[in-house]
Amino acid sequence: MFERNLGSDAGHHSPDPSRDPLAGLTVLQRGWLSSNNVLIHAAPGEAGAVLVDASHVNHAQQTCELVRHALRGKPLARLVNTHLHSDHCGGNAALKAAFGMPISVAPGMLPVVQAWDQQRLTHDRSGQRCVRFLADDELSVAKPLIAGGRSWEVIAAPGHDPDSVMLFDRAHGVLISADALWENGFGIVFGELLGQPGALLEARATLDRIATLEVDTVIPGHGRPFGDVAAALARAYRRIEAFEADPERMAKNAVKACFIFNLLDLQRLPRDQLEAHLARVPLFRDIGVRLLGMDIPALANWLLSELKRSCAIDERDGILRPTMAA
Secondary structure (H helix, E strand, O other), X not given: OEEEEEOOOOOOOOOOOOOOOOOOEEEEEOOOOOOOEEEEOOXXXXXXXXXXXXXXXXXXXXXXXXHHHHXXXXXXXXXXXXOOOHHHHOOHHHHHHHHOOOEEEOOOOHHHHHHOOHHHHOOOOOOOOOOOOOOOEEOEOOEOEEEOOEEEEEEEOOOOOOOOEEEEEXXXXXXXXXXXXXXXXXXXXXXXXXXXXXXXXXXXXXXXXXXXXXXXXXXXXXXXXXXXXXXXXXXXXXXXXXXXXXXXXXXXXXXXXXXXXXXXXXXXEEHHHHHHHHHHOHHHHHHHHHHOOOOHHHHHHHXXXXXXXXXXXXXXXXXXXXXXXX
């Protein structure tokens, strides 16, 4: 993790955004278990800063400390979630306890959160951990988010998650893309894997929407901010095409990525508990049987072989550990 403070002493005053499209923003780039956090510092007359996304519960206290440091004594007026996967909202409860700010979720998700509807939230189905929290309101695609003296358009971004949104500052060409577009790809298209056909088409449509915007800088949900948007889109389209041509490839990619995410959370898993872990998580059971034609033992053997071959995991003394930083 490192902090990228994209403004001159941003916690104390609001730099002129005309000098730098990212002035007045602090991007906290995190490891792959946690989403990035984007702190939009308050402009004169605003009640306080706005934080976009809250990272994973494993890093909740670290997130609170990083945000407190970046605020430099200034208030936090609002927390906004682009979507409700555990790596983006897992720190919500801790941040609420620390700062007391209201929490805004994506359009249509307020009643889902208040009921803690796991069918819609999908945490249990994919083996994600998330501390329950209460939201205060929801964003609207018809109403921009005003923060940091900027007007952020709320843009629906289905694909990776059907209820995800992006935030776009048209005046300065800044897009907070969440997991709709990374510098090298995009987030897992879960709907396509959970028996909801059409999610891959939605992911393509979201890329099409980004391509129509005059974006100069993307702040992704994972990875560094980047400026070569055309190249990133080209890579994302190629990935979409590969998945469209070979659904099995998409399924295998998802199983590997989801298991690594689980392992980053657990940090260690005895090898002899791998099959039991896979059997407990509905996503693995469903993909293994329905899309890959593998029962749990076969899936475990294949997964272990693939992840060792790619050096994504290490096995010592019968313990599986991730090789990448959380």
